[in-house]
Amino acid sequence: MGNQKATIENLVPSVKCDADVITVSMSRCLLTTLGYDYTSISINGNSSNLCNYVYEDHVNGTVFENIQTQLKEGFCGNNVTKNSSIYILSNNVHISPIQVGNIITKNPVSLNFNCTYDLTKQVSVNYTLHPISQTIYLPGVNGTGSYPLTMSAYKDPEYITQLQETDNVPIGELVYVSLNVLAVDGDLFALRTVQCVASGTDSRTGGVNLLAGGCKVDNSDIYVNVSENGVSLESRFSFSMFQFQDQTQLYLFCDVLLCDKTANCSRGPSTRSEVVVAALVLGGEIEEAP
Structure with a gap:
């Protein structure tokens, strides 16, 4: 970012929309610079092990923190809007601030994300209610x-x-x-x-x-x-x-x-x-x- 000071507006997650999973990625360095705890990342603030699995990835010397959600309505609070041709899944990533001792100086942040699938082309999206x-x-x-x-x-x-x-x-x-x-x-x-x-x-x-x-x-x-x-x-x-x-x-x-x-x-x-x-x-x- 050169000499410009990073702000919360710079915290824009990268979202990858695959046929069976959505991956949300954020720079570890940017999160730390802004005072947020990258180990606290979760989907929708859900504490379930399924919703707070974070793994790192290295791209061109930069460490990214990744978290995934499945393409299922209700999974980790997923919201789904659909009709005969469009399937939209939306949710948010919740991140807590870094805490020093018992002092907290920032509010947690929630970053919204969504993926839109064209069902006339992407036939592998599955939204059945009771799969085996x-x-x-x-x-x-x-x-x-x-x-x-x-x-x-x-x-x-x-x-x-x-x-x-x-x-x-x-x-x-x-x-x-x-x-x-x-x-x-x-x-x-x-x-x-x-x-x-x-x-x-x-x-x-x-x-x-x-x-x-x-x-x-x-x-x-x-x-x-x-x-x-x-x-x-x-x-x-x-x-x-x-x-x-x-x-x-x-x-x-x-x-x-x-x-x-x-x-x-x-x-x-x-x-x-x-x-x-x-x-x-x-x-x-x-x-x-x-």
Whole structure:
């Protein structure tokens, strides 16, 4: 900024509108210069771990603080306005001032942001009310940090239309499963799904392995395909729906871990403590194919 003194008017966040997540970025140096605590950044002042995950990024020698929100109405206070052609998501980033002792000399600041999506072109925006998904927390490499991991089931290979709680899935129909971790530096880390077991009950005991060692398990009766694993912050695989005798639902249990890209991300975990179990119940009932 040369010799000009920075003011609050200079604090304009950069907003990146992706198909499944919105990323808001701000200069750490500018925040500190203006007297604001970059570690206090949150979406809408929400103290939930899902809404205050901040991670740093380095661009041309400048450190930026990034925070993300999912494209879901109500997530961290998201507001959505939509019609048949436009989808607008709006919210704000809340930042507290730096406090020295018990002295506070500034008010917190809230910076509004929004993303507008043209639904006639951007078909991957999803605003279904009750998708089949679950969010848990994944520990970082070497036990540092904790990051939100979402496991979701989709109807299509583009991973656009999520299965709903009331959807009935015919036997033999393909189900597409995504595991995605947020607030992690994708240049340094990758998500690896080590094992996935399908069961007819809420226990993996007696279930069928779909993935083992990060690879599909060959089974002449069940189709399984791994399209992405251990190379990015998302793991994807698909399988053909099947049914256990006398059971009308299918439960998925997946062991996942966050790995360092500089290491061999294709290896299995060295200890059981490295993995976290994500579980998902496919909604509705399994039905016979017509």
